[in-house]
Amino acid sequence: MYELLRQACDTARAAGCSFADARYLEIDEQTLASRDHALAHNNESRDRGIGVRVLYRGAWGFASAPGYEPAAVDGAVALALDIARASAYAPRADGVGWADEAPWQAEFHSDYARDPFALPLAEKADLLLAANEVMLHNPAVKRAQGYLAFRRVRRWYVNSEGSELHSDVTSSSAMLWAVAVGDSDFQQRSWQAPSVTRGFEAFDRAQFVAEAERIAAEAEEKLTAALAPEGTFDIVTDSENLSLTIHESVGHATELDRVMGYEVSMAGGSFVDRDKLDRFRYGSEQVTLMADNTLRHGLATHGFDDDGVPGQRWPIVEDGILRGYSTGREFAHYIDQQRSRGSCRADHWSSIPIVRIPNLFLMPGKQPLSPDELIGDIEHGLYFEGMDSFSIDQWRLNFQFGGNAVWEIRNGRKTRMLKAALYQSSTPDFWNACDATCDERFWRAHGVTNCGKGDPMQVAQMTHGAAPTRFRGIRICRGRD
């Protein structure tokens, strides 16, 4: 399978390129969506193609082509070379730094027990429809929806340094929604199954049914929820809610290409400039945020990245201090690192690799602490569960996040449901207000399958996670109800 890719790199080298790599990808996807008592759609796609990247006299060229025919590969190399030669007329003033990496010959296979692509459609549809039936059993629920999404990416990668790498990664994700309708209002409650690099065994029918029943009841409860109070309160976030906050306020903020001004299209640059490394207090001593592209079942765990660098584990924030960034080979030198962190990925064979958020999670607390104990210390506060609307500024600094369900905490207990609550803060204020997170028994992972970045936009996947976590003195305001 490597032969044509090897030839592509040889052609580029013979043309004077200092580096070249070539990828061939086979991408299979299936998405099923349900609506009330029926399957709304079933989309299946098979997509194959190559991408060739060359570095010529300090300028990049990239080209791609569908399929894996010799003529297509030759054409992509020729076009990539033309683009690089043209770009070399106006090279970047600071050149292209390119971190050294050993040549690797390796394979990575994500493990799964039940191949979702091999199962009959009926078995997959039945899982969604069983959940919908349960949701619709609640008279307040007027619409029940769900989806299952499966993705398999087989990748063959060769570079001019001698690396030959193959990965075969299957991932599965799912979501359910219940929409309850009242006299003058409607409310939605959702449940997201943790997205993972696993097969259909990741989904448990009994869990789908139980979660369907719960979100239906909570959608109904939201209809009569009180408007959230405004002011300053202690808050607790569940792992899914905090995963989005980690993603937006830490993950994107510490992408080194964004820090260096290479990414401004999607919510701007970053306040986490290079001078802050090893100095800046990002959060309290409770806050250790670990990047880990070796995390088992993590959506960003592919064995190696699209620069040919193996997955790694490293701290982004350790005991509250900024300790790292996500990098690719082109960016490591900006923070005087000899080696890339291996977090440069392309979302498709026709896309160039860019620095992406790794699997990134808040480490659980070291002392035994249950959610009840965490909440028990709060006189008047709010408990945020799940993801809802959010907004963050162009420096990844000032933000607000809602929750899919929010409860009031009174005298150490979760009480009535609230609606329209948003927590507002700035990234360092928020993370410095963290005073406790539950221990590893309560830690959960949550996958993000729709992270947009780049121009044209690329959509990447990664896994976040946290245990329920407490933040003191956070401003609460009201959004739409």
Ligand SMILES: [Zn+2]
């Ligand atoms: Zn994102």
